[in-house]
Amino acid sequence: SQQGEEDPQALSIQEGENATMNCSYKTSINNLQWYRQNSGRGLVHLILIRSNEREKHSGRLRVTLDTSKKSSSLLITASRAADTASYFCATERGLIQGAQKLVFGQGTRLTINP
Amino acid sequence: SQTIHQWPATLVQPVGSPLSLECTVEGTSNPNLYWYRQAAGRGLQLLFYSVGIGQISSEVPQNLSASRPQDRQFILSSKKLLLSDSGFYLCAWKNTGYGYTFGSGTRLTVV
Numbered sequence: 001s002q003q004g005e006e007d008p009q010a011l012s013i014q015e016g017e018n019a020t021m022n023c024s025y026k027t028s029i030n031n032l033q034w035y036r037q038n039s040g041r042g043l044v045h046l047i048l049i050r051s052n053e054r055e056k057h058s059g060r061l062r063v064t065l066d067t068s069k070k071s072s073s074l075l076i077t078a079s080r081a082a083d084t085a086s087y088f089c090a091t092e093r094g095l096i097q098g099a100q101k102l103v104f105g106q107g108t109r110l111t112i113n114p
Numbered sequence: 115s116q117t118i119h120q121w122p123a124t125l126v127q128p129v130g131s132p133l134s135l136e137c138t139v140e141g142t143s144n145p146n147l148y149w150y151r152q153a154a155g156r157g158l159q160l161l162f163y164s165v166g167i168g169q170i171s172s173e174v175p176q177n178l179s180a181s182r183p184q185d186r187q188f189i190l191s192s193k194k195l196l197l198s199d200s201g202f203y204l205c206a207w208k209n210t211g212y213g214y215t216f217g218s219g220t221r222l223t224v225v
Contacts, residue, residue, distance in 0.1 A: 045213035
């Protein structure tokens with residue numbers, strides 16, 4: 001089952017603009033992760049934010065986490081054509097044998113127009 | 115460095131044929147390994163995970179099976195493929211504290 005929802009499902013902006021994607025989840029978490037997937041490719045880990053963190057930056061990426069609202073946002077500043085991809089948020093859940101698994105949302109399809 | 119290899123990249127198989135997808139990791143030992151499937155335009159669903167050699171756990175009942183014959187090798191199999199097995203299959207391992215590393219995926223089309 002999916003953990004939550006990304007919003008919007010699709011986003012199209014002009015190159016140079018900022019892109020904001022949101023993610024909601026349902027259960028308590030230890031961390032929340034964002035991944036990028038270029039068309040037909042594997043997922044690339046972008047950033048991990050822990051439950052005791054409220055904001056994290058990595059280059060042009062800014063992630064916020066609000067555990068009281070069970071939501072997170074990913075901001076990409078000064079977007080580029082190469083940022084065109086699908087973006088997924090994911091949370092970890094415990095499994096038996098001490099392992100964890102990632103539970104993904106449905107993703108946001110981001111298109112950057114030149 | 116730590117890398118993950120997954121092959122083949124694409125596969126077209128007839129209904130009823132067998133399947134074997136292989137995933138290997140390098141640069142780490144005793145990793146937790148995962149097989150995910152992604153339906154078109156959707157998120158990922160966990161199929162199998164493994165915490166060690168010969169240890170396989172299934173998340174959803176299905177036509178597929180998994181094996182881990184070596185520490186850094188994870189195999190997804192089927193004896194007889196169904197149309198519903200079509201999808202994008204991704205192998206992954208957990209890099210503790212730094213997220214998960216995914217393979218490049220296998221696009222499986224069952225015809």
